[in-house]
Amino acid sequence: MIQSDVKLDTLGYFCPMPIIMTSKKIKELIPGQVLEVLSDDEGIKKDMPAWCQTTGHEMVGLEEEASDARRIYRAFVKKTKQ
């Protein structure tokens, strides 16, 4: 289990909303803190690493959990710079 400082719930939102919400939320963090993004959009598995690669933030990990009918993804992003 990865520890996070701030959580962001994007459940029910489709691309590009989770990424846009992430890019807004990350501004509230200080460098070194980890943002946990909760999403049920499978695209996040590829989109979050791509977003991190472009913006320079660090993708710490991605957890996947299957509950009942849907899958929930937790993406952990460490803010690297202001």
Add this chain to the structure above:
Amino acid sequence: MNSTKLEPATALAELQEQKPDRVTIVVLSGDMDRVMAAFIIASGAAAMGMPVTMFFTFWGLNAIRRDGVSGGAKDWLRRMFGWLNKGGADSLPLSRFHFWGLGTRMMKRVMQQHRMPGIPELRETAHELGVRFIACTTTLGLMGISKDTLIDDVDQLAGVTTYLAEAKEGSVNLFI
């Protein structure tokens, strides 16, 4: 003491490396689905930290017109055209299955059920993220759309050279 010597070549390479990828999108279509894709790509790119410019021309101008205003042109021909070509981001038709508005209404309903933002919300999000909106002056005139009927978020009115000057620097240039 520690001093670093600056190699002009490496400094230039670093500078080029640091230069963020620019994105330009020409929006010629006024179809709801196409405009939606354009705004989604634009906001996605902006969220990734890329400077994005959207150029609206022809039917695409309807996406940046205020709802419920008519053209405002002086001569009757263009006034008629402006009257027939009702604008407003919320009233764009689907490129297929519009069915005199029924299909588009159904699509909007499905989008709402899936918490998908509509065109006005997508446009607002894009603008909030710093996407620049440019309206093409030539087609504004052709379509009988006066500039005071455009939304306030339009950053500037310009022509093809402005587009090309930006597209030349762009690493992603789309025509939708």
